[in-house]
Amino acid sequence: MSFLHINNIKKRFGDTTVLKGIDIAIEKGDFLVLVGPSGCGKSTLLNMIAGLDSISEGELLLNGERINELHPARRDIAMVFQSYALYPSMTVAGNIGFGLEMRKVPKAQRREAIQKVARMLQIESLLDRKPGQLSGGQRQRVAMGRALVRDPQLFLFDEPLSNLDAKLRVDMRTEIKQLHQRLNTTIVYVTHDQIEAMTLATRIAVMRAGELQQLGTPQEVYDDPSNLFVAGFMGSPSMNLLRADIVRHEGVLHARVRKRNEDVLMLPIERDAEALAGWEGREVILGIRPEAITDPASAHHDGRIFEAELEVELVEPTGADMYVVTHLGGREINARMRPGTDISAGTPTRFAFDVSRMVAFDPDSEARIRHT
Amino acid sequence: MPSSPPRHGEGRGRLQQWLPKLVLAPSFALLLFFVYGFIVWTSYISFTDSGMLPDYTWVGLEQWSKLWRSWTWGIALHNIWVFGLLYIVSCTVLGLLLAILLDQRIRAEGVLRTIYLYPMALSFIVTGTAWQWFLNPGLGLEKTMRELGWESFTFNWLINADMAIYTIVIAAVWQATGFIMAMFLAGLRGIDGEMIKAAQIDGAPTWKIYARIIIPQLRPVFLSAIVVLAHLAIKSFDLVVAMTGGGPGNSTAVPATFMYSYAFSRNEMGIAAASAVFMLAVIAALIVPYLYSELRGGRS
Structure with a gap:
């Protein structure tokens, strides 16, 4: 029995269905990140778990107990909101302790709990201030403190970092991850930022338009996307997606990709070969991560490397990496190469394709082509 | 006259700079004369021996001491206390209550909001006349109830010297509550x-959410509502005139009706001026700090 079980949950507003049957199950101690573009229903799902939105259909089980109709206060959950939602008329201590006060925890015990959480979040010196006197990062900590102090079964985070500036966001991200590891809490976290999802999650649920696209560990979602949307959404820079024909060449299945100059590049099919055999003579969409296309010297030789010479169109150094843009299958293709490599635009260069990391999608249904 | 194109442009620039001031100047001058000029004039009159007509003989504080010895002025001050307090408290409490009820995402909210807000669009004279008819024992509520068969029904506050001030409170609250509600709703x-x-x-129950979280945040609205209501209360004149004319007897006299009757029917302009200056001082004591804090708040 899983700890949190979201069982075929649907949400309708009048005639429009915003959640079309979501199935997710996580274990105690999991960090589930719901990720997707805005309007995909991830926040609605979170509000339904919190009890702030009603459930139209399906079942919500926490620790084996159905909580569909339970009032938010009685679900043993705590939530951190995007706007932090601190109570402006109360001090920081009052904010953190409000939930305990409402649960009639004695004052001395309450003070102790507030102190403990404040120490953990390093906001002890702020306890007597009002939220209006705090910076964004401090408010964020207070909001987390308010959730932590109650020690609930389940923590819910609704885009908690989206109001912070870029640097603070990265710091807070690390801190949330450390808190999760230290306290071994169960967390459901909503974000539209796939980097946040990748770095924080133990399980990622990618959503789009009210449907669950894929549920898995960050590595599974990244390496083994179940469809074109997940492939394009997760990862930055995003996965290269290009048109290719599946052909048999010298007895081996190949993806034939058009170069800029009407030449073709034949990439041997390594992965999902059985499923792709059925696609011989048809067009598919090929997906290759930028880091699976490198310069020959830095290629991972545990994969299956296929080298080809292509013309470089653009070089974008980022310091840590160098992104090299070339043209394949009618699209710009990003390759990640070692910085300092002597490559310049307009010159033919050898590219190393790790074909064992190549995936293919059905261009019509956008589903992944793989052995089922 | 040398008038090269750049100079011409400069002249137009200067005109544009001065035009707003030029356009505003007449109304500014009128305001200065008729409002602030007459404030000064009235203040002066309150220290003179003016009766039916202004008389510039200086008598010091004589009119002021007459004012404070006047029995009617005492009634007027007592009435304005009772009226003002009940009016402000009732409007604030009812307005907040209506706003909270309207905020529950009910249907037809727009219609209800308009209905509650409409009394504010009426003039005090209309409100006063309508409520006078409605509360008049021989015309309105009492007569209707008796005709419907409730023979013993009595509601004669309007003609009862002890209760008449409360009928004014009822009418005034009816008129302003919707406006206060709109402020709270916002x-x-x-x-x-x-x-x-x-x-x-x-885990906070709804009433605690209101008491601990929402209402404390409405503090600026409370302040605005109280200031608006307080100055309306002190200025109240037309409503009293239309409903009771200050009667029965002097029982519903308020400072504004006192001032009016002393100035225009009892030919005691000096006393009237003193009462007017006193009212101005009270209103200024309320409004000036409020405006100061509002304007300063707007700047920061």
Whole structure:
């Protein structure tokens, strides 16, 4: 029995269905990140778990107990909101302790709990201030403190970092991850930022338009996307997606990709070969991560490397990496190469394709082509 | 006259700079004369021996001491206390209550809001006349109830010297409550919905969410509402004139009706001026700090 079980949950507003049957199950101690573009229903799902939105259909089980109709206060959950939602008329201590006060925890015990959480979040010196006197990062900590102090079964985070500036966001991200590891809490976290999802999650649920696209560990979602949307959404820079024909060449299945100059590049099919055999003579969409296309010297030789010479169109150094843009299958293709490599635009260069990391999608249904 | 194109442009620039001031100058001058000029004039009159007509003989504080010895002025001050307090408290409490009820995402909210707000669009004279008819024992509520068969029904506050001031409170509250409600509704709509959700998850029952989280945040609205109501209360004149004319006897006299009757029917302009200056001082004591804090708040 899983700890949190979201069982075929649907949400309708009048005639429009915003959640079309979501199935997710996580274990105690999991960090589930719901990720997707805005309007995909991830926040609605979170509000339904919190009890702030009603459930139209399906079942919500926490620790084996159905909580569909339970009032938010009685679900043993705590939530951190995007706007932090601190109570402006109360001090920081009052904010953190409000939930305990409402649960009639004695004052001395309450003070102790507030102190403990404040120490953990390093906001002890702020306890007597009002939220209006705090910076964004401090408010964020207070909001987390308010959730932590109650020690609930389940923590819910609704885009908690989206109001912070870029640097603070990265710091807070690390801190949330450390808190999760230290306290071994169960967390459901909503974000539209796939980097946040990748770095924080133990399980990622990618959503789009009210449907669950894929549920898995960050590595599974990244390496083994179940469809074109997940492939394009997760990862930055995003996965290269290009048109290719599946052909048999010298007895081996190949993806034939058009170069800029009407030449073709034949990439041997390594992965999902059985499923792709059925696609011989048809067009598919090929997906290759930028880091699976490198310069020959830095290629991972545990994969299956296929080298080809292509013309470089653009070089974008980022310091840590160098992104090299070339043209394949009618699209710009990003390759990640070692910085300092002597490559310049307009010159033919050898590219190393790790074909064992190549995936293919059905261009019509956008589903992944793989052995089922 | 040398008038090269750049100089011409400069002249136009200067005109544009001065035009707003030029356009505003006449009304500014009128305001200065008729408002502030007459404030000074009235203040002066209150220290003179003026009766039916202004008389510039200086008599010092004589009119002021007459004012404070006047029996009617005492009634007027007592009435304005009773009226003002009840009016401000009732309007604020009822307005807040209506706003909270309207904020429950009910249907037809727009219609209801308009209905509650409409009395504010009426002039005090109309409100006063309508309520005078309605509360008049021989015309309105009492007569109707008796005709419907409730023979013993009595509601004669309007003609009862002890109770008449409360009928004015009823009419005034009826008129201003909708406006105060609109102010509170705007305040309620400005509160972050996530905060209420957070309080729900924290386990606060609805009344506690209002008492501990929402109402404390409406403090600026309370301040505005009280200032608006307080100065309306002190200025109240037309409503009293239309409903009771200050009667029965002097029982519903308020400072404004006192001032009017002393100036225009009892030919005691000096006393009237003193009462007017006193009212101005009280209103200024309320409004000036409020405006100061509002304007300063707007700048920061």
